[in-house]
Amino acid sequence: MAWDFEVDPRYAEQLDWVEEFVRDEVEPLDVVLGNPYDKTDEVANAIVHPLQKTVRERGLWAAHLGPELGGPGYGQLKLALLNEILGRSRWAPSVFGCQAPDSGNAEILARFGTADQKERYLEPLLDGSISSCYSMTEPQAGADPTLFRAAARLEGDSWVLNGEKWFSTNARYAAFFLVMAVTDPGAAPHRSMSMFIVPAETPGVEIIRNVGLGYEPAGHGSHGYVRYDEVRVPVDHLLGERGDGFVIAQTRLGGGRVHHAMRTIGRARKAFDAMCERALSRDVRTGRLATLGVVQEQIAESWIQIEQFRLLVMRTAWLIDKHNDYKKVRRDIAAVKVAMPKVLSDVARRTLHLHGALGVSNEMDFVAMMVDAEMLALADGPTEVHRVTIARDVLAGYQPVETLFPSGHLPTRREAALQKLATVLPGGFSAS
Incomplete structure (x- = not known):
């Protein structure tokens, strides 16, 4: 290769x-x-x-x-x-x-x-003249769609939506929402939901409040807590087929996780650049920060983490291009998702500490980076869930042994090797 x-x-x-x-x-x-x-x-x-x-x-x-x-x-x-x-x-x-x-x-x-949906919503979105919102997560369920309560019922030529959605990013600026709702509660969990296009001006759409991240002042956030109260949309605002909500969501999230990781590399490098600049610029009693062994260790560890993560992301991107199927790269995408927040958090924390009081102030970016790292750990599914995905996928490639000792047991391996090679080994070799 x-x-x-x-x-x-x-x-x-x-x-x-x-x-x-x-x-x-x-x-x-x-x-x-x-x-x-x-x-x-x-x-x-x-x-x-x-x-x-x-x-x-x-x-x-x-x-x-x-x-x-x-x-x-x-x-x-x-x-x-x-x-x-x-x-x-x-x-x-x-x-x-x-x-x-x-x-x-x-x-x-x-x-x-559909052609009409693309003309009305996709074209202005691609043109950059409007913003949109993906409204999936719910307060009581987090990102687990099998626990969603928001539902839509079919009445004549309309779908009627009811329920609440949590952390709907950019809801306050969106021209339309993509909303996942239960349409067939009796169906299998992953076939029970559908996706709808909901124009922001539709009666019954209420932004209860805009939630910010930990460092943002109250009321200035852009993650909407949204209530849908008897929200009526035409039947042609169903996206895809009835029951396709989960499939559509997975199609979207696979690429999104990788793109988040790609941009995280740039964010981590920006913090790393600040770390190196600070180390070369700041004096301590014995000289520049860069002369201290502990600082050199932090710089080296940060560089290694970023480059290792970058290689993982690039390999995953290459595999997606090769297979053109997110399902075949599921383990790799999950690994990228798990590694991403730790790299950004570790590098930002080291950089923050190197800047002292300035580092924790709102005059530098580092606190925001650390909070954003925690958000990345939760967005598109928490890292804990993705660790389980990785482990299950890895274990599927292994088989248990039925013998008393594991397959790597040295005395057992030696005995088997001696029996296999008995005709070519010198007479002095034995299993003892």
Whole structure:
């Protein structure tokens, strides 16, 4: 098997351009503009739209999509190299047309949507003129769909939705919601749910409150606690077929987990850059921080963690490209999901400590990184669940032994080897 870690020259040139463009034109937006999903912010639009035009001209807009949907049709491996650069900036995904959850919602609309649904919801989403929300998780069930209570009943030519959804990201800015609801309670758990497109202005859609992350002030969060009270949508707003909700969700989440990991590499590297800069700049009694053995150890450990994780992500992306089937790469995607929050948390924590009081202040990014790492540990299924997935998949490739001692028992192996090789071994060899 041939291994090649080089990028083709044309794409390498694109990546060089992206790195410079994100550093010089996009990262400054992170500290002066508001939420990238707020399409009513005219000041932000005036600044961002020209940048998006530049990205389109470079052929890098919505790079996660195929040519038939206006994207360049890059595979996951090329996307990984691109996304690790975009992960350095909060605004970069929106400037490049690949921001979550819109990117995942676009993927399932493209795959399961009707022509009318694509025209009404997918096209403006791909154009970047609206934001969307994926409304699946519930307060009492977390991310376990078999415990969902939100339900939809068919009445004439409409579906009527009732229930509550928790942590529906960007609900306050969304033009429409993709909502998973129980439609066939008597069916098998994974065939009992369906997915619906719910326009934000539909009567009965209520954002109870907007929940923020731990470092955000009350009322400023963008994760909606949403109530659906007799929300009536036409029958043609069912996405896919009745009972397909779980299948659609899994299609969306597989790629989403990998894309989160790709961007996490960029986020961790940004923290690592700050760590190294601090080590070389800050004086202590005996000299620079960089001369201390404990600091050198932290730098080395951080570099190793990031590079190991990057290789895991790249290999997983390569396998997705090879098989074109998320199910065949389930174990690898789960491994990426489990490793991701620890890498970001570890590197951010070491960097925070190296910055002292400044590190825990709101004048640096490190507290936000550590909280975001915990969110990544929960988003798209908690890491504990994915560890179980990995273990079960690994164990499926092994068989138990029926003998008294394990297969690696040395005396047993030696006896078997002597019997096998008795005719060619010198006479002095024995099992004793």
